[in-house]
Amino acid sequence: MAIRFSWIEAHPTGIYLPSADAWIDPATPVDRAIITHGHSDHARGGHRAVLATRETLAIMECRYGPQSGQGLGYGEVIRIGDVDLRLVPAGHVLGSAQAVLERRGERVVVSGDYKRRPDPTCVPFEPVPCDVFVTEATFALPVFRHPPIGGEIARLLAAQQAQPDRAVLIGAYALGKAQRVIAELRRHGHDRPLFIHGALQRLCDLYRELGVTLGELLPISGLKPAALAGEIVLAPPSALNDRWSRRLPDPITAMASGWMRVRQRARQRGVEMPLVISDHADWDELTTTIREIAPREVWVTHGREDALVHWCREQQIPARELALIGREDEDD
Incomplete structure (x- = not known):
């Protein structure tokens, strides 16, 4: 049976925390945005306040000019509304992070984009066990297995x-x-x-x-x-x-x-x-990560959502597609 949390909502324009009035990687300008990384399909200009890693904030300032917000270190906890937020490494690009959200004993991890391969330019992905794991699905087909x-x-x-x-x-x-x-x-x-x-x-x-x-x-x-x-x-x-x-x-x-x-x-x-060099998880990395984290439910964002949802259900893990708008494969 699917989990239903009243404190986190999936909308076409992003993931919303009502009690904190905060959005994660919103597609349009908002009052408070939690940004997972600096690619333009996740980090857009015009937000009134931004919460992100210090590196992502610097990347946004490089691209969009001065940002009003707060740069966080990995593992630093901040409370917004009644939700505790910390950012942990995603291994995607410099400063990329997963948003770990906790409220009253429940935990949701919004991964943003991620990979599990070593990368000398960024901190490796950190798996975090959770109730709900929100994962990308850019290369979520078995044909995509990236070589070393x-x-x-x-x-x-x-x-x-x-x-x-x-x-x-x-x-x-x-x-x-x-x-x-x-x-x-x-x-x-x-x-x-x-x-x-x-x-x-x-x-x-x-x-x-x-x-x-x-x-x-x-x-x-x-x-x-x-x-x-x-x-x-x-x-x-x-x-x-x-x-x-x-x-x-x-x-x-x-x-x-x-x-x-x-x-x-x-x-x-x-x-x-x-x-064949990718900054996204391939099929094996996606499925291995879900097994390692062992979430009670998986939410799948942009990419080949249907294939990954099907795989999750075969593993008896409830899963659903979020169909977020404005997500691209890469950042040009």
């Missing part, structure tokens, strides 16, 4: 070494993915300068200000094409096939995304080297 990132980075570096007359152009989302790819390239021994599109500069600078080591990053502007032969260049996915990319010498076009598992998506993007 080390193998994808090794393929990339091998292609660079085998074709030294070509640049390597990697499409990577500006928040989280670009910095993770950079950090993994460093971890795998690439200590040469990396070149970045101007759209990545501000968030890379912020990551470094917040303590993430990225090594030497150089702007591509003003460089002659010949200077980029054999070099690695990172840009937002939207730049892969526009005029900006044509300045590069015969680039090997790559894209880092969980969607690169789907060959048709790679072809549609004109991607020569798909890199």
